[in-house]
Amino acid sequence: MKVLISGSSGLVGSALCQRLESEADFEIVRLVRKQSPDTPDTTVVWNPAEGQLEPEAFAGIDAVIHLGGVNIAGKRWSPEMKQKIFNSRFQSTSLLASKLAALEQKPSVLLCASAVGFYGDRGDERVDETSARGAGFLADVCQAWEEATHSARDAGIRVINMRFGMILDRKGGALSQMVTPFKMGVGGKLGSGKQYWSWIALPDVINAILFCLEHTELSGPVNFVAPDEVTNLEFTKTLGKVLSRPTCLPVPAWGIKTLFGEMGQELMLTSARATPTRLTEAGFQFQYPKLEDAFRSVLQ
Structure with missing residues (x-):
């Protein structure tokens, strides 16, 4: 299977490319915004902001995996930053989907x-792929992001819209930022600690x-x-336990x-109690279904 991947240098993209390169059945083509001396030969350059993506990029491609987008936690959400977050997702996805459709x-x-x-702040409510969109900036971004795939x-x-929870890995993402203060013994719950944090190991x-x-048989939002539903209090206590530090x-x-x-309100204090309904119904088996096991693996 020949796979075109955008965002190949990010947390998920780099791990995905490493995995696919180890599998004999896959061939990777990277979709990049800038060519560099270190870039592999199997790359295609595009510019979503200017609508540049040549049809030749898709020659022989069996599957496309789009992972690109500006880091939502990179800096405080000024109006300009929010526009960058939105544009980096909507423009690139719209361009990709329209080119594929043609x-x-x-x-x-x-x-x-x-x-x-996508689900916004839902308190203790369990949400699955059939649940309605919530309120807030991220919910707006996710709705537009997913709607941008409709032309394809x-x-x-x-089309599968991968609704990621917090991705756990020691090399990147939110967890990598939390480990140092927790190791120093200055970690603890955020706000009330009652908000649910949906997570998944890399x-x-x-x-x-x-x-x-x-x-x-899978399509649409996933x-x-x-499956381990935890509040922020449970998340931080478990992290402290694994690191043998107080919280x-x-x-x-x-x-x-x-x-x-x-940004703090939506990323840290909002409650999303999402369930992996469609994955589990399709028969997917999690390698790390429990939070403590996931921490012990990714932090070793």
Whole structure:
């Protein structure tokens, strides 16, 4: 299977490429925004902001995996930053989907990143792929992001919108930022600690992507989250346990809002109790279904 991947240098993309390169059945083509001396030969350059993507990029491609987008936690959400977050997802996905739809020989499947931010702040409510969109900036972004794939779907391409929870890995993502303060003994719950944090270990993300490629009955939104539903309090206590450190220094909600503004509210204090309903119903087996086991693996 020949796979075109955008965002190949990111947390998920780099792990996915490493995995696919170890499999004899896959050939990778990287979709990149800038060519560099270190870039592999099998790359295609595109410019979503200017609508540049040559049809030749899709020659012989069987599947497309779109993982690109500006880091949502890179800096405080000014109006300019929010526009960058939105544009980096909507423009690139719209361009990719429209180009795919126009091809005579189309790939069979498009897997596109999204997030559980789609559901907004839902308190203790369990949400699955049939749940309605929530409120907030991230919910707006995710809805537009997913709708941008519709031109590919309407052209007959199987589309999966991967609604990622917090991806756990020691080399990147939110967990990598949390480990140092927790090791120093200054970790603790955020706000009330009652908000649910949906999470998934990076190896399970990669396994789930391969599962979705193979299982043609899957399409539409798919929650990429582990079945172990935990609150922020449970998350931080478990992290402290694995690191053998106390978690007795909570950060009040007002402090988070003061320091990080809207970004802090949506990324740290919002509650998303998402379930992996479609994955589990299709028969996917999680390598790390429990949070403590996931921590012990990714932090070793």
